Amino acid sequence: MARKKKDMERLEGTYQIIRVKKLEKMAYIPQSIAIVAIFFLFLYFTGAQLKPFYLPVFFPLLVTMVWLLVLAIETFAFRLMEIKYRKSQSAKFLMAHRSIKKAYIIIVISIIIFVLAATPFIHQQVENRVSSSGELTFSGEETVYFTSRGRYDFMTVDSITIEVIDSMGPDEARVEVMLLSIENYEANETVMALNREVGHPKEATISEDFEFDMPVLRFNEYYIILTSNQQVTIRYNIDVTLPGTRVYPFATLAIGFIAAYAYWIFILYNIKRKQSKDTIYV
Numbered sequence: 001m002a003r004k005k006k007d008m009e010r011l012e013g014t015y016q017i018i019r020v021k022k023l024e025k026m027a028y029i030p031q032s033i034a035i036v037a038i039f040f041l042f043l044y045f046t047g048a049q050l051k052p053f054y055l056p057v058f059f060p061l062l063v064t065m066v067w068l069l070v071l072a073i074e075t076f077a078f079r080l081m082e083i084k085y086r087k088s089q090s091a092k093f094l095m096a097h098r099s100i101k102k103a104y105i106i107i108v109i110s111i112i113i114f115v116l117a118a119t120p121f122i123h124q125q126v127e128n129r130v131s132s133s134g135e136l137t138f139s140g141e142e143t144v145y146f147t148s149r150g151r152y153d154f155m156t157v158d159s160i161t162i163e164v165i166d167s168m169g170p171d172e173a174r175v176e177v178m179l180l181s182i183e184n185y186e187a188n189e190t191v192m193a194l195n196r197e198v199g200h201p202k203e204a205t206i207s208e209d210f211e212f213d214m215p216v217l218r219f220n221e222y223y224i225i226l227t228s229n230q231q232v233t234i235r236y237n238i239d240v241t242l243p244g245t246r247v248y249p250f251a252t253l254a255i256g257f258i259a260a261y262a263y264w265i266f267i268l269y270n271i272k273r274k275q276s277k278d279t280i281y282v
Helices: 002-045 058-085 089-118 120-131 182-186 246-280
Strands: 132-147 155-168 174-181 204-207 210-213 222-242
Touching: 002 058, 058 246, 089 155, 089 246, 120 222, 132 155, 155 204, 174 210, 182 222, 204 246, 222 246
Parallel strands: none
Antiparallel strands: 132 222, 155 210, 155 222, 174 204, 174 222
């Protein structure tokens, strides 16, 4: 009779575990589909395009990470229920042990994300590598291509500088500068130049550089149009910045993952220690 009762308890535990796994699947499948769908919807509504290539992944990644954090907390709840319904002490111990190993991996990944997102030195190195500069020798007209934003929606153009470093003519070199979108350049709509407003610089000379603070714009392709009536050599700098608003949200989420999984490890260690003691005393 006692053996039959014990077998019934085992069967009941198995049934409860099956129910937990079914509930877990019912929770995960629609959320996984929703995460993928929302990711691509965000890409569509934020202007993703293939030509010119632009994949604004900032907001989709941010939403995905928030949702993954929610899913992680849901996973904790399901694992606790599964451990609770396991009848074997060794099975509970093994589940806790494996979950701890996985939690450590997530914490290490989160620490790497936090360091990348929260370290100013890394931001500066990225900005230096993405910013572009060069020298051009020309007479007449020359163009320099750039985009107002990074192709993944993290970087933005901060400023543009044109410096005249050499001139072949007898007069002081004057280089007219216009910043035009490709559409306006092709339509010859020079009045639409970004630097044509009152107070904005319009030329560079030997004695005075052209310096322009780029406004925050949506992604588009632009040309720097350089015009000179004599041969000159200029140096251009397109300084790109990585705004804190584009990286610090990921640093905050990384802290959230670290805190959540550290607490999860604390709970699992208590379970693991308890099961280890119970196994010894049994």
